[in-house]
Amino acid sequence: MEDKELIQITLGLLSPWFVKDIDLNTSKRRMDIYLDFSKGTKFSCPVCNKLSELHDTKKKVWRHLDFFHYETYLHARVPRTKCNEHGVKLVNVPWTRQNTGFTLFFEALIVAISKEMTVSAIAEMINIHEDSVWRILTHYVNKAAAKMDLSGLDTIGVDEISVKKGHSYVTLFYDLNKSRIIHIENGKKRSVFKKFREYLSKKIDPDNIKYISMDMYPAFKGGAREYFPNAKIVYDKFHIVKMMNDAIDKVRRSEYQSNKDLGKTRFMWLKNPENLSDREIAKIQSIKDLDTKTAKAYKFKLALQRLWEIKNMDVAREYIEKWHYWGTHSNIKEVITLAKMIKRNSHGILESIKGNISNGVVEGLNNKIKTAFKRSYGLKTEVYRNKMIFLMAGKLSLPTRC
Ligand SMILES: [Zn+2]
Structure with a gap:
């Protein structure tokens, strides 16, 4: 030849x-x-x-x-x-x-x-x-991204992530059924929902959206209500447990001032018992024995997580009532605040159980996105940053000629 x-x-x-x-x-x-x-x-x-x-x-x-x-x-x-x-x-x-x-x-x-x-x-x-x-x-x-098929889209996840070392935010919109990013807006004000609706309306009827899963951030709640009046607001396990973890950490930090045994235990309280090492179990046991507020708050978390194992809505509603009662009587400021917030938003929490809706997949995507940020590090242009997010988490159909 x-x-x-x-x-x-x-x-x-x-x-x-x-x-x-x-x-x-x-x-x-x-x-x-x-x-x-x-x-x-x-x-x-x-x-x-x-x-x-x-x-x-x-x-x-x-x-x-x-x-x-x-x-x-x-x-x-x-x-x-x-x-x-x-x-x-x-x-x-x-x-x-x-x-x-x-x-x-x-x-x-x-x-x-x-x-x-x-x-x-x-x-x-x-x-x-x-x-x-x-x-x-x-x-x-x-x-x-322009060709992205959004037909059948009805369950959205919303999350904000910090960029530029926490000085500004972008809001990410996810298709929770297909585990992918579908839209990015700068900032985390309620107006991001307005822009998201404008984007969606070029592709589908935005009123087809049935559920919007988010954390209890007032601007998101307000934005979703105003621009997606037909959608149900859902507070999923992932976000609630995250709030609980934050509460535990606040308790631990203030308690650490008078109890140095709590030093270097931050990550231990984030885990579920089955994921703790033998050493961590021994440590938790000894802290429990000291009758610390941190250990008590941890117990409240374990009890709260069990809520999502309940499939009967009446039982789940009752469980929230009970948890709220014990939470508000816990004598732990952070747990009391959270208990009140959970009661106030129990409707959205019950929706997550009823619809079996979870932002869990978002965690994996967010890790990919963090990697993407590291990749575009040093670039001021937000245009490129968004390209990278889509590339990593958008499940796009890209050319595969080689
Ligand atoms: Zn011609």
């Missing part, structure tokens, strides 16, 4: 395109492949697809996948058609999209490795500018 034929096959080039010449430069470790088209070929206008007269050609070059350790470039004179209706246009060629200096194979490689590597590492490995990597990712993420 001739070299040109081999390259032609591996590139998947079809008539009228063919490999005209190959230049291998061993000192520069570079391969240049020159493509051309058969004489007399007519091309379609890229706008209306009508076969049109050839106007002229433009020389272009694209970076392609490396040939072993040789950087490889494709060259071609790209035809410009003269359509009666659309005038002079550069035609579409099969190995690339318009206005990029890379082949589709090359871009697909970038997209694939971007889930595992930082953008700067990719740029360095492949020897292209970081901005080029971001431009490629932005193109494919935008395209896939």
Whole structure:
């Protein structure tokens, strides 16, 4: 087999395109492949697809996948058609999209490795500018996000995460049934729900949303009520337990002032008993024996978690009443506050049990997103940050040509 034929096959080039010449430069470790088209070929206008007269050609070059350790470039004179209706246009060629200096194979490689590597590492490995990597990712993420199918969407999760080391927030909207991010808004005011509704209404009827699962943050509650009046607000186990954990930690920190045994135990109280090591169990036991408020608050958490094991709504309602009663009589300020809050919002909690709705999947996605943040660290542009979030947690259909 001739070299040109081999390259032609591996590139998947079809008539009228063919490999005209190959230049291998061993000192520069570079391969240049020159493509051309058969004489007399007519091309379609890229706008209306009508076969049109050839106007002229433009020389272009694209970076392609490396040939072993040789950087490889494709060259071609790209035809410009003269359509009666659309005038002079550069035609579409099969190995690339318009206005990029890379082949589709090359871009697909970038997209694939971007889930595992930082953008700067990719740029360095492949020897292209970081901005080029971001431009490629932005193109494919935008395209896939625009095509995201939201039909059947009815259960939403909402969560805010801090960015820029806690100085500002973004609100993330999740499709809880498909475990994916579907929308991102800056800030965590109630108006993020207005913008989310505007976004949704381009794709589906926003009134199809039946449940919105969130934490007890007043701006979210207000936003959901105002912009999704048909949806039920749900407070799921994940968020409630998180509030309980925060309460335990507050109790522990204030109690630590007079009881140094509580030092370095913060993470122990976050766990369930079955996940504690033998050493931790012994430690918890000794702290319980000291009759600490922290150990008591922990017991309240264990009791609260059992609520989600109850499937009968009347029993669950009663259980909340009981828990609230003991909580408000606990003599622990933080538990009392939480007990009142839980009682006040018990309707949304019961909805989470009834609808079996949990933001649990969000935790996994949020970990992925945190990784993504580390990857885009140093970039001020929030545009790129959002691309990375979608790339990691949007379950997008991205190109897989390589
Ligand atoms: Zn045309």
